[in-house]
Amino acid sequence: MRKIGGLLLCCFLLNGLNGQHQVKTRKELQREVIRCINESAQQYKVMMQRLDAARFPVTWYAKEDKLVTSGSEPWVGGFYPGALLYLFEYTKDSALYKEALQKLNVLAKEQYNKTTHDLGFMMYCSFGNANRLAPKPEYKTILINSARSLASRFNEKVGCIRSWDSDPGRFMVIIDNMMNLELLFEATRMTGDSSFYRIAVAHANTTMRHHFRPDYSSYHLVIYNPANGSVLKKQTVQGAADSSAWARGQAWGLYGYTMAYRETRDPKYLEQARHIARFLLQHLRLPADKIPYWDFDAPGIPDAPRDVSAGAVICSALLELATYTPLKESKGYMKAAEKMLQSLCSPAYRATIGGNGGFLLKHGVGNYPRKADIDVPLIYADYYYTEALQRYRKLGMKR
Structure with missing residues (x-):
């Protein structure tokens, strides 16, 4: 009570x-x-x-005064160094920059991680910001390798990048994945290889066709048949109901399509x-x-x-x-x-x-x-x- x-x-x-x-x-x-x-x-x-040197903050539980952390593998790894870099950009506080660089060193190995769709969150929010503030060849290499790992999850028949791997027989795509396309657009700029661009556009188009309701609210998850791209089911896993408008899902859609316009001018x-x-x-x-x-x-x-x-x-x-x-x-x-x-x-x-x-x-x-x-x-x-x-x-x- x-x-x-x-x-x-x-x-x-x-x-x-x-x-x-x-x-x-x-x-x-x-x-x-x-x-x-x-x-x-x-x-x-x-x-x-x-924070321990090799850990990344996730959340904090007030009752226990417990800081919840993770390694570099989960989807949240890039946010802490990315936020540090945004704050350093104005303050020029070298302590923030040093901390960000230390976390980037821990995160760098994820450029080869092909088991996740979240490499845009992980690598572009972190190394993308680092490269924007102080371009380095090694940052470019990491971003390109990350884009290649992300692109490996694309299915031509579906026209999307796979999100969850829990059921190989069903191709699961969540609205969050719109946020990871920015990494692919950046890779095309860096390499001149338009295949990254084509994958990003295909994913955005397929998502626009199937994730959104007539009122422009979105489902969280659409499940496709990987063999022919047909839609099997639509759900809202993290929302109140399949028919509901889960707030963060709507936010991902708004941000994702605003970014897609910036990158394509479509x-x-x-x-x-x-x-x-x-x-x-x-x-x-x-x-x-x-x-x-x-x-x-x-x-x-x-x-x-x-x-x-x-x-x-x-x-x-x-x-x-x-x-x-x-x-x-x-x-x-x-x-x-x-x-x-x-x-x-x-x-x-x-x-x-x-x-x-x-x-x-x-x-x-x-x-x-x-x-x-x-x-x-x-x-x-x-x-x-x-x-x-x-x-x-x-x-x-x-x-």
């Missing part, structure tokens, strides 16, 4: 803060963003002190991103502070848990989408992104320095149906939060 009461109190406080937020001016939010970048750098120094991807954005921003169950519940159809709304990881991904995606659309539409995306960013920077979601196990954001949801990582910090939420901070800072420099 005490645990339920605490959850209800947390939800009450979050809902109360929604109404109390006063919208900051653009100049005020720019100042807030700079403050958050600097404080995030301080917070990650707390994280650095808690207008159908821009249209897809705009449709997904419209679904999200006009949804009656999107809270006033714009940080979504873990599923738009979650039972118990408005007392259902929020998911800052979905909020951070959507915020970052909207900041980019706003740069590709007509002025009136762009203003709408920017206004929503600014509201999200203001919420993420507020005490309702952002940790105080020294708390939250060293993570930046509170109130993430990993896998609700499995009762895993509910109302905890998540390293991928931190990554897309630092990306959103940097994107907004850079947009302000252009004005």
